[in-house]
Amino acid sequence: MRIFGKHLLLHLSTLIISFVFLGLVLTQGIRGFLTERRADELMSLAQRVAHSMENFTEFGARNVIYFRDEILNIHRYTDAAVLLIDTEYNPILSIGLPYGAVAEIYVAELRPLMDGYTVVVLGTANHPALEPLLVAGYPFWIDGEIAGAALVGFSMAELEAAISEMYRITMIALLITAAFAFLLIYASSRAISRPLRQINDAAGIIASGEFDKRIPIKGKDEVGQLATQFNKMAESLQDQERVRHAFIANLSHDIRSPLTSMRGFLMAINDGIVPPEEQPYYLGIILDETERLIKLSNDIMDIHRIHDTEIVLERSVFDINGLIRKTILGFSRRATDKRLMITSRFAHPEDMVEADEDKIRRSLYNLIDNAVKFTGENGEITVETTISKEKVAISVHDNGRGMTEEEKKYIFDRFYKGDPSRGEDKMGNGLGLSIVKAFVRAHGETLTVDSSPDKGSVFTFTLALASH
Numbered sequence: 001m002r003i004f005g006k007h008l009l010l011h012l013s014t015l016i017i018s019f020v021f022l023g024l025v026l027t028q029g030i031r032g033f034l035t036e037r038r039a040d041e042l043m044s045l046a047q048r049v050a051h052s053m054e055n056f057t058e059f060g061a062r063n064v065i066y067f068r069d070e071i072l073n074i075h076r077y078t079d080a081a082v083l084l085i086d087t088e089y090n091p092i093l094s095i096g097l098p099y100g101a102v103a104e105i106y107v108a109e110l111r112p113l114m115d116g117y118t119v120v121v122l123g124t125a126n127h128p129a130l131e132p133l134l135v136a137g138y139p140f141w142i143d144g145e146i147a148g149a150a151l152v153g154f155s156m157a158e159l160e161a162a163i164s165e166m167y168r169i170t171m172i173a174l175l176i177t178a179a180f181a182f183l184l185i186y187a188s189s190r191a192i193s194r195p196l197r198q199i200n201d202a203a204g205i206i207a208s209g210e211f212d213k214r215i216p217i218k219g220k221d222e223v224g225q226l227a228t229q230f231n232k233m234a235e236s237l238q239d240q241e242r243v244r245h246a247f248i249a250n251l252s253h254d255i256r257s258p259l260t261s262m263r264g265f266l267m268a269i270n271d272g273i274v275p276p277e278e279q280p281y282y283l284g285i286i287l288d289e290t291e292r293l294i295k296l297s298n299d300i301m302d303i304h305r306i307h308d309t310e311i312v313l314e315r316s317v318f319d320i321n322g323l324i325r326k327t328i329l330g331f332s333r334r335a336t337d338k339r340l341m342i343t344s345r346f347a348h349p350e351d352m353v354e355a356d357e358d359k360i361r362r363s364l365y366n367l368i369d370n371a372v373k374f375t376g377e378n379g380e381i382t383v384e385t386t387i388s389k390e391k392v393a394i395s396v397h398d399n400g401r402g403m404t405e406e407e408k409k410y411i412f413d414r415f416y417k418g419d420p421s422r423g424e425d426k427m428g429n430g431l432g433l434s435i436v437k438a439f440v441r442a443h444g445e446t447l448t449v450d451s452s453p454d455k456g457s458v459f460t461f462t463l464a465l466a467s468h
Contacts (some may be wrong), residue, residue, distance in 0.1 A: 015181055019174055026174075030166045035134065039120045042136035042152045045074055046118075049082060049150035071095050072318040076153075081133065085153040087114050092148060108468040113137045122156065167248070198232050206234055231269070239410070241273035241275050255296070256291035264284035299431040313356040317466045320353045320360070320392060321346045324383050327364045331372055339377050345384040351392050352466040359439040366394040366432035374457070391445075391462045399456040408449060412437040436461070 007238035038284060041408045052070055071082050089110065109121040119137040133153035137147050202214070214231050265282045268274045274282055321344075328342050335342050353360075364383075371381045382397040403411065412433050439448040440461045451457035 012182070014186060015185065019178055023171070023174060027167055027171050030170065031163050034163055034166065039136055041078075042080065042134065042154055043118060043120065043138065045078065045080060045082075046136045046138035046152040049084070049152060050138040051083065053140045053150060067343055068093070071352065073286050079154070081155075082151045083153070084148060085110075085151065086148040103198055110137060110149070110151075113139050114146055115145060128227065130432060137196065149411065177205055182447070195224070195227055195318070199227060202220060202230065202234070206237065206353045212238060240413070255293070258292050262286050262289050282286070289300040299435065302400070308387055311359075311438060313359065315443055316357055317352055317353055317354050318357045320394065320463060321349070321351055321385065323357065323361055324364060324394070327361060327368060328383060331368055335381075338372070338375070338379070340372065340375060340379050340381060342372075342381045342383070345382060347385045347387045347392070351385060351387070353392060353463040354466040355443055355463050357440075359442070363439045363461065364396075366436045367461075370398065370459070371396055371398035371457070373399065390465050391459055392465055393462050395460040397456065397458050402453045402455050402457055403449075403451040404453055408451060411449060433459075448467075 024296045049071060072078060072092070075082055075096045079096075081196070083097060084092035086092055109119055112119050116139055118139070119135075121135050122133065133344070134156055135151050135153040137149050137151045139149045141147060212234075214234060227426070265274070265286050269282060271280055324344055324346075330346060331342060334340075368381065370381065375381055380397075380399050382395075384395045384397065386393045436459075437447050443463065445462045445464070447459070447461040449457060449459050
């Protein structure tokens with residue numbers, strides 16, 4: 001079942017259960033309220049009749065003639081039946097009851113009347129012509145003693161008719177409310193399920209490889225936030241796909257170019273075209289191209305291991321300054337070729353750190369290599385260390401072309417190349433900085449970049465100092 005159907009069914013079930021419960025409570029409440037209200041009215045009339053009986057009694061003898069008209073008026077205007085009984089439950093006077101219906105009125109519920117209590121009962125006689133009555137009884141006194149009771153009854157059929165009418169009005173109101181509630185629930189379910197269905201459809205399109213699909217965002221609720229995040233994910237996937245395509249193109253070039261160069265030089269040497277005295281020069285070029293392919297292969301293997309398995313660190317204590325010096329020496333030839341000045345500046349002559357020396361060496365190499373690529377001839381590169389709170393910060397400064405804010409967003413992503421034209425980055429493959437980021441994070445440390453166009457870049461990462 002789709003989420004719209006589930007949502008609609010859930011809310012409709014809740015609505016139906018709530019309305020059934022509310023209907024039961026209302027019907028019982030209405031019955032109780034109307035019955036209690038009518039019982040109060042009847043009790044008031046019974047009290048009035050009882051007091052009238054007491055007031056119109058002279059010398060201990062009952063004289064009903066004087067208040068008969070009043071009882072008739074009560075019956076006429078309230079449609080209530082009136083019955084006076086003595087202490088033996090014998091009828092004294094009845095108004096509004098069928099003939100013979102008062103032949104046997106004694107019931108157990110009336111006994112409290114002769115003890116001075118009031119009662120409210122259903123029915124006072126077992127007679128075929130007598131409808132069920134709601135009866136209120138009130139005792140009256142003569143000469144200080146209970147002489148009987150006044151009973152005032154009202155037909156339950158009429159009361160039931162009034163209750164039924166109230167039921168009908170209540171049910172109509174509930175049905176109208178339920179209809180509006182259904183429309184609101186339907187609209188709400190549609191409003192929730194529509195964007196979710198759009199997200200589901202878009203996910204299917206993106207899964208097929210089309211990353212340009214976006215969802216129109218309406219509202220700022222959780223569904224709107226989900227749509228926003230989905231669009232960001234789709235945009236990120238699209239960017240990654242674009243970078244991946246660029247990387248594949250660059251990788252193909254990086255592999256084909258040295259192989260073509262190596263093949264050409266080797267064929268020339270093999271065919272004797274290159275004089276023996278020039279062969280060492282061309283063999284040197286072939287060796288450089290071989291090193292380039294080896295580095296590319298190593299980077300691809302590293303990035304594969306980094307993102308497919310957990311990085312295992314082999315920690316040791318070593319001098320970070322000594323490692324920096326050795327790494328800088330490895331760039332002597334390239335620095336000479338580009339007339340670069342690579343210098344170092346240390347906080348102390350020796351700073352011992354506890355880390356994986358090989359991975360830190362690779363990280364330093366990649367950062368300096370990146371600086372060398374993007375620093376023009378006669379440029380300067382400085383590797384500097386600073387100490388703060390039991391940590392050493394290693395910074396690689398260059399005065400190269402720098403980066404824009406947009407470039408900085410992706411500089412640590414896999415396959416991203418800051419120079420897509422390959423004008424400066426002929427040797428890069430877009431993996432070096434991603435590897436540095438993974439190695440530094442594996443140590444639980446931070447890696448940051450500060451760069452502006454034409455003002456160079458500063459890459460900084462931290463390491464924990466070794467405890468003495």
